[in-house]
Amino acid sequence: MNNDNSTIRARAPLRLGLAGGGTDVSPYSDEFGGLVLNVTIDKYAYATIIRRLDDHVELIAADNNNRWFGKMSSKLERVSGVDLHVGVYNRIIKDFNNNKPLSLSIITHSEAPPGSGLGSSSTMVVALVQAFCELLSLPLGEYEIAQLAYQIERNDLGLTGGKQDQYAATFGGLNFMEFYKDRVIVNPLRIKPHIKAELESSLVLFYTGVSRESAKLVDEQTSNVKTGDAKYLEPLHAIKAEAVSMKEAILKADFDAFAASMQHGWESKKKMAKSISNPMIEEIYNAAIAAGAKAGKVSGAGGGGFIMFFVDPAQRPYVMRALSKFNGQVSTCNFTDTGTQSWRKA
Numbered sequence: 001m002n003n004d005n006s007t008i009r010a011r012a013p014l015r016l017g018l019a020g021g022g023t024d025v026s027p028y029s030d031e032f033g034g035l036v037l038n039v040t041i042d043k044y045a046y047a048t049i050i051r052r053l054d055d056h057v058e059l060i061a062a063d064n065n066n067r068w069f070g071k072m073s074s075k076l077e078r079v080s081g082v083d084l085h086v087g088v089y090n091r092i093i094k095d096f097n098n099n100k101p102l103s104l105s106i107i108t109h110s111e112a113p114p115g116s117g118l119g120s121s122s123t124m125v126v127a128l129v130q131a132f133c134e135l136l137s138l139p140l141g142e143y144e145i146a147q148l149a150y151q152i153e154r155n156d157l158g159l160t161g162g163k164q165d166q167y168a169a170t171f172g173g174l175n176f177m178e179f180y181k182d183r184v185i186v187n188p189l190r191i192k193p194h195i196k197a198e199l200e201s202s203l204v205l206f207y208t209g210v211s212r213e214s215a216k217l218v219d220e221q222t223s224n225v226k227t228g229d230a231k232y233l234e235p236l237h238a239i240k241a242e243a244v245s246m247k248e249a250i251l252k253a254d255f256d257a258f259a260a261s262m263q264h265g266w267e268s269k270k271k272m273a274k275s276i277s278n279p280m281i282e283e284i285y286n287a288a289i290a291a292g293a294k295a296g297k298v299s300g301a302g303g304g305g306f307i308m309f310f311v312d313p314a315q316r317p318y319v320m321r322a323l324s325k326f327n328g329q330v331s332t333c334n335f336t337d338t339g340t341q342s343w344r345k346a
Contacts, residue, residue, distance in 0.1 A: 006050075006135075006344060006345075007048065007050050007344065007345035008048065008050075008134045008343075008345075009046070009047070009131070009342065009343055009344075010134060010342035011044040011046045011047070011340065011342075012044065012123045012127040012130060012170070013044055013123070013168075013336045013338070014040065014043045014044065014045065014111070014118040014119055014123050014169070015040045015118060015119050015164075015165065015168035016118070016203075016205075016333070017117075017119075017164065017300060018037045018243075018246055019239070019242045019243040019245075019247075019262070020034065020035045020036035020240055020242065020265075021269070022162070023036060023179070023240045023243070024036050024163045024164040025162040025163075025218055025225075026222070027222065027225055028225050029162070029163070029179040030180075032233075032237070033178065033240075034163075034180075034240065035177070035178060035179070035244060036176075036177045036179065037175070037176050037243045037247050038174075038177070039175070039335050040169070040172045040173060040335065040336045040339065041118075041334065041335060041336060042334045042335075043112050043118065043333065044111050045108070045111070045120060045123040045169070046108060046109050046110070046127060047107070047108050047124070047127040047128045047131040048105075048108075048131070049106050049107075049131045050105040050107075051103070051104060052103040052105055053103065054103060055072050055103050056069060056070065056071055056072055057070060057071070057073070057076065057101075057103065057104055057105075058106070059082040059089075059106050060107040060108070061081055061085070061108055061109075062108065063109050063110055067082070068081075068082050072101040072102065073101050074093050076090055078157075083157060084108075084124055084125055084128065085128065087125070087152045088128040088129055088132065088152055089102075089104075091148070091151070091152050091156055092132045106128070106131075108124055108127070108128065110123070110124055116299075116300070116306050117298060117299040117302075117305030117306045118305070118306055119164070119165030119168060119169065119300065121153070121159070121161075122149065122153055122166045123165060125152055125166070126146070126166055126169040126340050127169070129149050130340040130341070130342045131342055134342035134343070142186075142339065145170045145340065146167040146169075146170040146184070147184075149166040149169075150163055150166045160218045160219050162218070163179055167184060168339075169339060170339050171186050171188070172336055172338045173335075173336070173338070173339070174188070174189045174191065174250075174335065175189065176189055176243070176247050189251065191250060195250065195253045196335060198253070198255065199250070199258075200333070200334050200335055201313035202255065202310050202311055202312065202313055202316070203308060203311075203332065203333060204308075204309040204319050204320055204323065204330065204331075204332060205299075205306050205307070205308055205330070205331045205333055206288070206306065206323045206326070206329070206330055206331075207306050207328050207331070208304045208328050209304075209327055209328045209329070216275075220274075220275065221272050221273050224272065224273060231271070232271075234271075235268040235271035236272065238265075238268040239265055239269060242261050245257065245261045245264075246258060259294035259295040259310050262296070262297055263294075263295040263296075265297060266295070266297035266298075269297065269302065273302070275302065276298065276302030276303060277298070277302065277303075278303065278304075280304075281298060281307065283326075284323065285307065287322050287323065287326070288307075288309045288322060290322070291319045291321070291323075292312065292315035292319055293311045293319050295309070296309040309323075
């Protein structure tokens with residue numbers, strides 16, 4: 001380890017859920033197995049850890065200006081606004097530091113707001129875990145980091161959600177993921193550069209500015225699945241099938257099939273829970289289609305956040321112009337090949 005005032009930094013990429021989202025959530029994934037296709041993009045969650053010498057802990061979530069400062073402890077009490085920091089700190093101290101407290105400043109920020117539908121909370125937990133791995137030289141592999149991040153968020157903090165976000169942020173790239181009760185398999189898709197370029201050139205993102213609480217939507221979906229009612233299970237089965245169809249479309253560079261798969265997936269997703277779409281989303285969606293978009297879907301649990309559109313690259317300026325008339329942010333994105341990273345400040 002470097003000197004006592006060493007500074008550690010880490011980042012993890014956010015992701016677009018292309019197909020299969022929702023099938024990675026228990027109890028569906030436990031009973032039927034989930035399949036998800038996602039890709040990480042050039043937007044990141046960042047974490048910085050700085051060694052302190054005053055026996056105190058400082059937790060800062062710079063995005064929403066939340067800060068907590070107090071005496072270091074082997075188990076910090078949960079604090080609103082910095083609960084992710086607390087969850088990661090407590091688990092690392094317990095599992096990897098013999099319950100000995102550490103005097104640290106932990107500072108985070110993200111390039112996407114919470115509730116955006118890009119997996120920002122889970123991605124932040126991965127960045128925090130990666131930063132601690134660097135700080136304490138923990139020999140954790142990608143599957144171990146992703147699983148630890150999942151356990152912290154779902155078990156320790158009790159936050160509802162699926163599993164894909166932690167694995168996407170840890171591994172990075174374009175992945176076809178399989179989710180079962182006792183294991184996860186991440187299959188990287190190696191596509192040719194021209195296919196990647198075409199996909200990147202065909203995507204438009206629109207942030208509605210409405211941060212929705214994914215946990216409430218996932219709770220609704222989970223309770224629907226537990227009923228065993230076919231009207232709730234059949235959309236999830238269809239969404240899972242679209243993950244396979246879209247994977248094949250990408251590997252074959254069949255972009256018409258890609259658009260059709262995205263469209264079918266969105267129609268099925270809306271049947272999972274009533275609050276996934278709403279009049280605002282439908283108005284934005286219809287305007288993009290009218291301007292030339294071939295397909296679209298909400299990234300994440302739904303209800304707001306980012307809407308993703310697939311367009312002919314030549315039509316992209318027209319779609320972006322149509323979307324700019326709404327309150328929100330229009331953007332493009334590039335894919336990333338690497339997952340979470342950490343380094344020491346020189």
